[in-house]
Structure formats: C-alpha cells, structure tokens
Amino acid sequence: MAALAAIVYIGFRESPEARLQRLQARYSAVAAELGAQCPIAAPEDQAAFDRCRQALFGKSALRDSLPEVLLWGRARGQPIKDTPLTQFAPDVYAGLYAPLFMFEGRATVVFDETEQLYKATLPVRFRNRLAPGQFPYPFWHDATKWGAYQSTTALLFYISPGSGRIKVAQFLPGTVDAPLAAQVAADVAAFDGQWLWTDAAGRTQPQVTLFDGLYSAGNPHLAAIESAYRALALELREGQCNDCHIPKNPNKMKHLVLLQTPAHAAGEVRRILRSVRRGEMPQDDDGKEKALPATVKARLLNKAEAFDAVLTEARQWEAAQKQSVSDPN
Numbered sequence: 001m002a003a004l005a006a007i008v009y010i011g012f013r014e015s016p017e018a019r020l021q022r023l024q025a026r027y028s029a030v031a032a033e034l035g036a037q038c039p040i041a042a043p044e045d046q047a048a049f050d051r052c053r054q055a056l057f058g059k060s061a062l063r064d065s066l067p068e069v070l071l072w073g074r075a076r077g078q079p080i081k082d083t084p085l086t087q088f089a090p091d092v093y094a095g096l097y098a099p100l101f102m103f104e105g106r107a108t109v110v111f112d113e114t115e116q117l118y119k120a121t122l123p124v125r126f127r128n129r130l131a132p133g134q135f136p137y138p139f140w141h142d143a144t145k146w147g148a149y150q151s152t153t154a155l156l157f158y159i160s161p162g163s164g165r166i167k168v169a170q171f172l173p174g175t176v177d178a179p180l181a182a183q184v185a186a187d188v189a190a191f192d193g194q195w196l197w198t199d200a201a202g203r204t205q206p207q208v209t210l211f212d213g214l215y216s217a218g219n220p221h222l223a224a225i226e227s228a229y230r231a232l233a234l235e236l237r238e239g240q241c242n243d244c245h246i247p248k249n250p251n252k253m254k255h256l257v258l259l260q261t262p263a264h265a266a267g268e269v270r271r272i273l274r275s276v277r278r279g280e281m282p283q284d285d286d287g288k289e290k291a292l293p294a295t296v297k298a299r300l301l302n303k304a305e306a307f308d309a310v311l312t313e314a315r316q317w318e319a320a321q322k323q324s325v326s327d328p329n
C-alpha cells in the first residue's frame with residue numbers, strides 16, 4: 001500500500017520537464033530498437049522485411065507501447081479529431097503495418113499544444129518495392145494514399161501522457177515527384193478491385209495476411225486459419241459487413257474497422273462476436289442497428305467462434321514452440 005501511494009505521489013508530482021524527459025528516453029529506446037531490427041535497407045529487400053516483422057510481431061519495445069486498439073492513418077495537417085483513421089489490434093499493426101517502414105533509429109519527443117498530447121517523430125523510409133502480397137492490402141487502390149505512403153519521411157506517435165503508450169500513429173508524407181506520380185498512376189490503373197486474390201501459383205494473396213512469415217511455416221493450424229476465415233468471410237458478406245468494413249471506406253467511417261483479410265479479421269474477431277451478439281452490428285447507413293435474420297446471425301456467430309478457436313490453437317502452438325526452445329526439458 002505504501003509503495004502504491006509513493007508511486008501515485010511521484011506520478012502526481014512529475015513536472016512537465018521530467019515527463020518530457022521520461023517519454024524522450026522511452027521513445028529513444030523504442031526508436032533505437034526499431035533502427036536495429038528494421039534498419040534502412042533497399043526497398044525491395046524481402047529478407048530485411050522478414051527480420052523486421054518477425055521482431056516486431058514478437059516481444060518488442062514498439063509492441064509494449066501499443067494500446068489495445070491503435071488508431072493509424074496519414075497525417076493530413078489537420079487536427080486528429082478531423083482526420084480519418086483506421087483501428088488496429090496490436091498484432092496487425094506490429095506484424096503488417098509498422099514493418100513496412102525502415103527506421104533511422106532516432107525519435108524526437110515534444111509536447112503538441114494543439115492535441116494536448118506528447119508526440120514522438122521517428123524518421124523513416126517506406127519499403128515501396130516489395131511484392132504486392134507483402135502489403136496488407138493493395139494500398140494502390142487509391143492514388144493519394146499510395147503516393148503518400150511511398151513518400152513517407154517520418155512516423156508520428158501521439159502518446160497518452162499517463163500510460164506513456166501510443167494513442168494515435170500517423171505517417172507523414174513528403175513530396176511526390178513526377179516519376180513517383182507516374183509510377184503511382186500505373187499501379188492504380190492495374191488494380192482490379194480485389195482485396196484477396198489468387199496468384200499464378202495458386203496461393204492466396206496477400207500472403208502476409210495469412211500470417212505467412214509471422215507464424216512458423218510448420219504451424220499445423222495455418223491451413224485451418226485460411227479455411228475458417230473463408231467460411232467466416234461468406235457470412236460477413238451475407239451480413240453486408242463488406243458494405244462498410246473495407247479499405248475504400250464507402251460509409252466514411254471516422255475510425256474504420258477492417259475485416260477483409262484473415263489477419264484483419266483475426267485482430268477484430270472478439271469485437272465481431274461482441275457487437276453481433278449484442279445486435280449492434282450490422283448498421284444501416286445512418287448508424288442505426290439493423291437486425292440480421294436469426295439464421296444469418298447464428299451462422300455468422302458460429303463461423304466467427306470457429307475462426308477464433310483456430311486462431312487460439314495457432315497462437316498456443318507458437319507459444320509452446322518458444323517454450324520448448326527456451327526449455328529443452
């Protein structure tokens with residue numbers, strides 16, 4: 001009790017300078033680790049990308065600084081409250097999004113008066129020449145977004161002062177020059193509207209969304225994750241969830257929730273179960289609850305539960321592998 005009181009007391013007494021120093025030290029360490037695990041490399045370097053995402057998806061300083069639901073998007077020079085953002089579970093951000101950047105290893109923390117939050121700026125570059133299946137979905141569905149991602153100069157982490165965790169993360173676009181603009185236009189023209197597709201070798205893409213390279217290739221549950229997701233995806237379509245929960249954000253959701261790939265849906269499956277059970281989802285265009293026919297609802301819940309169960313098995317298998325490596329008995 002005495003120790004707790006002392007902690008609260010110190011927390012209460014912390015001066016703005018001390019708090020800034022504490023957050024600067026913490027985010028310098030986060031940035032240094034990112035610089036070591038995800039250093040500047042060639043933008044097409046798959047091995048560098050794999051090392052980076054495996055490190056971040058595991059136990060990392062970045063991951064320790066993520067909230068339960070991270071808000072992520074492009075910095076648009078507007079207050080955060082007026083900026084569209086996407087919601088991500090830590091697995092999805094640490095495994096699929098953050099590793100798309102290469103880090104210089106430095107961070108500068110300031111207090112942002114407009115947002116009334118601390119802000120860490122980390123200089124980065126974007127891996128814009130990976131194979132299409134290495135991106136969580138085709139960012140080139142939208143020319144502005146694809147140009148912005150590729151020209152990124154820094155990540156901005158807005159930090160909750162109390163917890164010291166990131167609340168909102170944004171990428172800060174630089175200049176889109178003429179050659180980049182031409183490349184963007186060509187990529188956008190080639191996009192066929194599919195968020196999931198099958199490549200010439202018959203593999204489902206984007207392969208990163210099937211936990212390829214995040215879970216061990218020997219994980220016996222990988223095939224079941226894909227089939228359980230496909231079964232769920234049919235029910236999501238039936239429930240009209242795709243009218244809103246896709247990257248094009250047709251409903252102009254302020255904090256978009258994505259469900260269109262196995263990894264995205266895996267990050268949200270508990271919230272899918274909760275919101276559908278409570279009858280909060282789906283909605284209509286005015287945000288009013290829209291009842292699902294009982295049989296559709298029952299099937300959707302059943303497939304979501306099955307997907308959740310197989311994800312749990314896959315995670316447990318990974319954890320057991322790590323255990324047996326660290327403990328040979």
Ligand code: HEC
Binds near residue numbers: 244245253254276
């Ligand atoms: C007409 C548009 C629309 C449709 C259709 C729709 N949703 Fe949503 N959904 C929303 C909006 C808007 C939010 C709130 C986002 C926010 O937090 O700002 C939301 C939030 C969610 C969330 C996060 C809830 C939470 O706990 O915060 C989940 C999960 C979700 N929807 C699942 C579904 C599923 C599953 C379906 C299909 C059965 C569905 N939605 C259909 C618009 C829609």
